[in-house]
């Protein structure tokens with residue numbers, strides 16, 4: 381008796397959570413991770429030899445080994461960004477033999493979108509801090 385009731389509760393909670401997710405997904409802009417080529421490169425989805433997230437954290441929010449690349453109070457122009465990634469600096473490895481300039485610019489484009497949308501949770505949409 382007790383057990384059955386318990387399972388029923390769980391299913392109801394799951395169904396509710398599912399619909400909340402659905403509704404949330406429709407109304408809010410989500411982080412453009414899976415379908416943005418830059419985000420795919422950053423997370424090693426596209427290329428297993430490029431995994432920026434291992435140092436810079438998921439969504440570029442910063443990790444134990446590297447500074448955050450989004451919402452860090454900094455802006456970095458495309459040229460220095462490309463140079464930084466091509467050449468590396470200090471503990472940051474160079475990617476000139478692995479990534480093309482276009483791929484690096486794609487990462488920059490994705491990071492800009494993440495910055496605008498906020499990290500981790502769904503943001504308020506690009507119109508808030510459009511860039």
Ligand code: HEC
Nearest residue numbers: 431432435445446447461464465469470471472473475487
């Ligand atoms: C092995 C760890 C590691 C990996 C992998 C890595 N980085 Fe870094 N990155 C760092 C470190 C450490 C720094 C800080 C370097 C310094 O200033 O001395 C840094 C700095 C940067 C900066 C400059 C940040 C600033 O505030 O000036 C950018 C941009 C950057 N990384 C982008 C990337 C991108 C894009 C990738 C993937 C293609 C990547 N990094 C992969 C460790 C890493």
